[in-house]
Amino acid sequence: MEVRPILSTLRRHKTAAALMVLEIAVTCAILCNAVFLIADRIERVTFPSGVAEHELVQIQLGNIASRDDEKARIARDLELLRRVPGVKSVALINQVPFGNLSRGGGVNLTPDQPKSTLNAALWDIDERFFETTGVRLVAGRPFAADEYRDFNDVFATGEMPQVPVVIVTRRAAEKLFPGQDPLGKTVYIWTTPSRIVGVVDELARPNNLVRQPYSVLMPTRLTVGSGYFLLRTEAAQRDAVRIAAVDALMSADRERVVVRQGNLDDVRKTYFRQDAAMAWLLAAVCVALLVVTALGIVGLASFWVQQRTATIGIRRALGATRAQIVRYFQTENFLLTSAGIVLGIAGALAINLVVMAHYELPRLPWIYLPIGAVALWLLGQLAVLGPALRAAALPPAAVMRLR
Numbered sequence: 001m002e003v004r005p006i007l008s009t010l011r012r013h014k015t016a017a018a019l020m021v022l023e024i025a026v027t028c029a030i031l032c033n034a035v036f037l038i039a040d041r042i043e044r045v046t047f048p049s050g051v052a053e054h055e056l057v058q059i060q061l062g063n064i065a066s067r068d069d070e071k072a073r074i075a076r077d078l079e080l081l082r083r084v085p086g087v088k089s090v091a092l093i094n095q096v097p098f099g100n101l102s103r104g105g106g107v108n109l110t111p112d113q114p115k116s117t118l119n120a121a122l123w124d125i126d127e128r129f130f131e132t133t134g135v136r137l138v139a140g141r142p143f144a145a146d147e148y149r150d151f152n153d154v155f156a157t158g159e160m161p162q163v164p165v166v167i168v169t170r171r172a173a174e175k176l177f178p179g180q181d182p183l184g185k186t187v188y189i190w191t192t193p194s195r196i197v198g199v200v201d202e203l204a205r206p207n208n209l210v211r212q213p214y215s216v217l218m219p220t221r222l223t224v225g226s227g228y229f230l231l232r233t234e235a236a237q238r239d240a241v242r243i244a245a246v247d248a249l250m251s252a253d254r255e256r257v258v259v260r261q262g263n264l265d266d267v268r269k270t271y272f273r274q275d276a277a278m279a280w281l282l283a284a285v286c287v288a289l290l291v292v293t294a295l296g297i298v299g300l301a302s303f304w305v306q307q308r309t310a311t312i313g314i315r316r317a318l319g320a321t322r323a324q325i326v327r328y329f330q331t332e333n334f335l336l337t338s339a340g341i342v343l344g345i346a347g348a349l350a351i352n353l354v355v356m357a358h359y360e361l362p363r364l365p366w367i368y369l370p371i372g373a374v375a376l377w378l379l380g381q382l383a384v385l386g387p388a389l390r391a392a393a394l395p396p397a398a399v400m401r402l403r
Helices: 003-011 014-045 070-082 129-133 151-155 170-176 235-252 264-271 273-307 309-317 322-358 368-392 396-402
Strands: 056-063 089-093 104-108 118-124 137-140 165-169 186-189 192-200 215-218 228-232 256-263
Touching: 014 273, 014 322, 014 368, 056 235, 056 264, 070 089, 070 228, 070 235, 089 129, 118 170, 129 228, 165 170, 165 186, 170 192, 192 215, 228 235, 235 256, 256 264, 264 273, 273 322, 273 368, 322 368
Parallel strands: 118 215, 165 192
Antiparallel strands: 056 228, 056 256, 089 228, 104 118, 104 186, 137 192, 165 215, 186 192
């Protein structure tokens, strides 16, 4: 019954009402997309690596001079690192989660596919990989001892590389064979067949974590190049172990440099530094927008209370209760907020289309639209509550004397 007089009143204050609707629409459009972007960044920052990050130290070396005995040097280095006090296990791999540098390739279901079924990070691992990293096998088996081959024997022959057996991550298995048991299935990497013998729960690739979270493990131990030594130790001992390990490696051979060293959880923080900063920035923008919108609602409601002092007094004198006065202003605010939300949702979808065209982001999920709407409805009702209570507290006799 109060909607008709409210609309009649708003028509007499078209400019103020339109400005308030526009403010809420802009806030709604930005808020929905900002919350979506924050959620996307949080998903990236918290993406599981699948490894025991808090117990791992990484060291990458580079040679100053060329060496002909790399295989023997790597074997010696691994033995040196195993003797470092506090080291539980050591493995040598070609890349680390969140390390930026990545080796990947297409994984196909047939040898002549024009487009790969998925693109995956390709991991060269040795016999100590699972023990060192803590990667969890959820189906099948690990590689057998006789299935491991030297990297040179696979990739330096001049022929198309062939890896007879592989282990894939759970996400990769679901993508390749949805609803099926992947064990024993054949996939093609570099057009050569590989049989899946195991599935691990998770292993984050060094980049493209959320969009392409697929990894394939191959039993190809590194015997050339500058891979990553991973050392597993107690979390509290990581810094001491890292320093001792670097000293041991450099004492054994001065003709090389340490390219990278650090704890693996620090590698994660560095990799996601910009994502975390963006999430905090967007959160600050959301808070600022909500505060400005709330102040706008409070200011406009306070102005209207002053403009309608006589009307409020007359209504009180005719028997209107305080609750009815409060409900009047809250209903008025609800109508204005709803109009702004409708325009804001259209604006949110338009902004998302622009963002999708320029950045690698998916379509705005519908769930963020009601989240933004509910947030603004609640904000509007809370913001108008103070002026509404002040209006309801006006004594009718005092108002009539003011006239």
